[in-house]
Amino acid sequence: MTITDVAKAAGVSRQTVSNALNSPEVVREETLKHVLEVIERLGYRANQAARQMRTGRSRLIAIGIEPDGDGISGSWADRFLHSLSETAAQEGYRILLYTAADDDSEIATYEDLLGAYKPDAFVLTATHHDDLRASWLLERGLPFVAFGRPWSDLPDARHPWVDVDGAAGTEAATRHLLAAGHRRIGFIGWPPGSGVGDDRREGWARALSRQDLSGLQRAVEDGIAAGESAALDLLAADPGVTALVCASDSLALGALQAREPGRPVAVIGFDDTPAARAVGLTSVHQPLGEAAAACVDLLARALESPDAGPPSAHVLLAPTLTIRQSA
Amino acid sequence: MTITDVAKAAGVSRQTVSNALNSPEVVREETLKHVLEVIERLGYRANQAARQMRTGRSRLIAIGIEPDGDGISGSWADRFLHSLSETAAQEGYRILLYTAADDDSEIATYEDLLGAYKPDAFVLTATHHDDLRASWLLERGLPFVAFGRPWSDLPDARHPWVDVDGAAGTEAATRHLLAAGHRRIGFIGWPPGSGVGDDRREGWARALSRQDLSGLQRAVEDGIAAGESAALDLLAADPGVTALVCASDSLALGALQAREPGRPVAVIGFDDTPAARAVGLTSVHQPLGEAAAACVDLLARALESPDAGPPSAHVLLAPTLTIRQSA
Numbered sequence: 001m002t003i004t005d006v007a008k009a010a011g012v013s014r015q016t017v018s019n020a021l022n023s024p025e026v027v028r029e030e031t032l033k034h035v036l037e038v039i040e041r042l043g044y045r046a047n048q049a050a051r052q053m054r055t056g057r058s059r060l061i062a063i064g065i066e067p068d069g070d071g072i073s074g075s076w077a078d079r080f081l082h083s084l085s086e087t088a089a090q091e092g093y094r095i096l097l098y099t100a101a102d103d104d105s106e107i108a109t110y111e112d113l114l115g116a117y118k119p120d121a122f123v124l125t126a127t128h129h130d131d132l133r134a135s136w137l138l139e140r141g142l143p144f145v146a147f148g149r150p151w152s153d154l155p156d157a158r159h160p161w162v163d164v165d166g167a168a169g170t171e172a173a174t175r176h177l178l179a180a181g182h183r184r185i186g187f188i189g190w191p192p193g194s195g196v197g198d199d200r201r202e203g204w205a206r207a208l209s210r211q212d213l214s215g216l217q218r219a220v221e222d223g224i225a226a227g228e229s230a231a232l233d234l235l236a237a238d239p240g241v242t243a244l245v246c247a248s249d250s251l252a253l254g255a256l257q258a259r260e261p262g263r264p265v266a267v268i269g270f271d272d273t274p275a276a277r278a279v280g281l282t283s284v285h286q287p288l289g290e291a292a293a294a295c296v297d298l299l300a301r302a303l304e305s306p307d308a309g310p311p312s313a314h315v316l317l318a319p320t321l322t323i324r325q326s327a
Numbered sequence: 328m329t330i331t332d333v334a335k336a337a338g339v340s341r342q343t344v345s346n347a348l349n350s351p352e353v354v355r356e357e358t359l360k361h362v363l364e365v366i367e368r369l370g371y372r373a374n375q376a377a378r379q380m381r382t383g384r385s386r387l388i389a390i391g392i393e394p395d396g397d398g399i400s401g402s403w404a405d406r407f408l409h410s411l412s413e414t415a416a417q418e419g420y421r422i423l424l425y426t427a428a429d430d431d432s433e434i435a436t437y438e439d440l441l442g443a444y445k446p447d448a449f450v451l452t453a454t455h456h457d458d459l460r461a462s463w464l465l466e467r468g469l470p471f472v473a474f475g476r477p478w479s480d481l482p483d484a485r486h487p488w489v490d491v492d493g494a495a496g497t498e499a500a501t502r503h504l505l506a507a508g509h510r511r512i513g514f515i516g517w518p519p520g521s522g523v524g525d526d527r528r529e530g531w532a533r534a535l536s537r538q539d540l541s542g543l544q545r546a547v548e549d550g551i552a553a554g555e556s557a558a559l560d561l562l563a564a565d566p567g568v569t570a571l572v573c574a575s576d577s578l579a580l581g582a583l584q585a586r587e588p589g590r591p592v593a594v595i596g597f598d599d600t601p602a603a604r605a606v607g608l609t610s611v612h613q614p615l616g617e618a619a620a621a622c623v624d625l626l627a628r629a630l631e632s633p634d635a636g637p638p639s640a641h642v643l644l645a646p647t648l649t650i651r652q653s654a
Binding site: 003018021059060065066067077078081082085086089094095096097098099108109111113114115116117224253273274275277278279 | 330348412438551601
């Protein structure tokens, strides 16, 4: 539905429709009334301005964008934001972007945005234990959805969320290796305590224990160099290890470099990043477009029926394994 | 400047300041007046809401986000958007995100946004020959800045822009190879006619002709597979070629795969993507953060002095060469 469709249906020029929307004072009253009626009848979306004035809603959804870290595993925002913008527009919302260095500055930004732009809702990313942002929004009854689970069982951590089942991803990766005949499969992950990292470790351990197997693991901060030294250490500790599952593509790229000539080691990463594609790394693929669309869907439903109370709806999406040369 | 600073200066709680901004009806009239005075005096930014009502300005800058292509060379949006959001916030603006498949749908989106959100300005990306979007915005006198040059000499194509000097980037890459002793240096680029692609080819040709040299070139659509076959073809056509400069990291990743054992070929890409980092590809680095900040700077200046007429200010940034193992 474009402004041209509206013009045709109303029997006026595109410019007149545009004026009716943007500069109503220059349009004859009769014409204005007619055009606005056609717009209303066709449900043309630019009618948001009128709707907004009527409802006091901004039709804005705010989301924070993080610095991209080493640019490898962190760079999911491109794909997520594209889908978020596209699906939000279909529901009549636009995306308001901001940056924040930590929880506290993100909360200060919420206050700023609420004062100046009154976004209808927020999308939280990078959820973590004791997430101050979620509590702040919950206390004030502000609609939001988290991309990422609330990593807490506390009742006040209940809010709508969308997430990808990381454990299912590493479990699928490990089963792929088991099916190829590997029996000694190691894991390179992050230090315990991060919800996302613990979840990814859990899937690997579960797949092994179902076959009465266990494996060595190492925990390091994310990064290619850290992945390489952790893999070197693990491979030296058990010369029988023939495969590694990693919590991120960054760690997996390091693990690839740790391989020695004459000792083939299968490696699987997590995130299916462009870097994984470039080097032929088998990796767990997160359905980011679908996740963004699910965020918009949960928010749109909450915003259409605000009286239904804080919804605790959630969507847990299954990742898939993108198989390439490395495993 | 945070809400806490305002609270301290006003001698009230943070909650009271927040209420004064977001729910003034629950604050005692006297307190409200006092808090708003302090906010005004300190120039606290959340005061935008009031300023916006006064000035009719939305304090929103709209930018489109493209699908990420193969996710390698296309994925600059993460870095650019982060810097754009951060620097815009410092100037008191926020970023409104949208998607559009082509020029026509982007123009329809402009109309939509102007009707519903009244953004103060637009950032155009992926400028190209005969850019309908720029003409549309220019005709209406709407403030915008392009990230990318107007690829036309027509006088009506004059508008503020920020760009990275692609020719300077490939020239630096080629000079780096010349300094290392290479004399037969090929170029893998895109079909003629794209402003960005022609510019990058130009820098390579210029560096060679300054040494009275010339080289073979191939032109293909972007992509790893296309880069590989173009490089195979070029290397077969001239067995003396020892180095390749490529118009993108995707093409360069393909060129790396085209190398045969026993014939070392130096390869340089363009964009310094995460994939380049992962495989050790030397690549031309674009200062995307600086480019985004320059866009905000040009817009903020145009918006502060709207009567200065359509400014034709522009900023051409120099890229740098990130040297890794491949060249």
